[in-house]
Amino acid sequence: xxxxxxxxxxxxxxxxxxxxxxxxxxxxxxxxxxxxxxxxxxxxxxxxxxxxxxxxxxxxxxxxxxxxxxxxxxxxxxxxxxxxxxxxxxxxxxxxxxxxxxxxxxxxxx
Numbered sequence: 524x525x526x527x528x529x530x531x532x533x534x535x536x537x538x539x540x541x542x543x544x545x546x547x548x549x550x551x552x553x554x555x556x557x558x559x560x561x562x563x564x565x566x567x568x569x570x571x572x573x574x575x576x577x578x579x580x581x582x583x584x585x586x587x588x589x590x591x592x593x594x595x596x597x598x599x600x601x602x603x604x605x606x607x608x609x610x611x612x613x614x615x616x617x618x619x620x621x622x623x624x625x626x627x628x629x630x631x632x633x
Contacts (some may be wrong), residue, residue, distance in 0.1 A: 544615030551601035559593045
């Protein structure tokens with residue numbers, strides 16, 4: 524589905540479905556933050572309650588884990604959201620929908 528880390532390919536390499544019109548925008552980072560935040564905060568609280576490690580150890584553990592987990596989860600979430608758009612026939616995936624026309628500010632209204 525991706526031709527680079529987060530760049531969605533124009534067409535699916537398996538079935539040929541056009542993907543160029545997908546609009547995931549800011550949703551994947553938002554959901555990634557929610558998922559990673561819940562996982563990491565739960566782990567931080569569990570470790571803090573069980574072992575009471577010093578703050579430097581918390582920083583050494585949780586900062587790299589948070590970054591790595593976010594980088595791993597982000598493409599999965601973006602792929603899931605593009606798949607959800609396809610399943611719900613959103614943003615150009617509906618073959619029966621008319622093309623959306625957005626008027627430009629500079630367009631002549633006549």
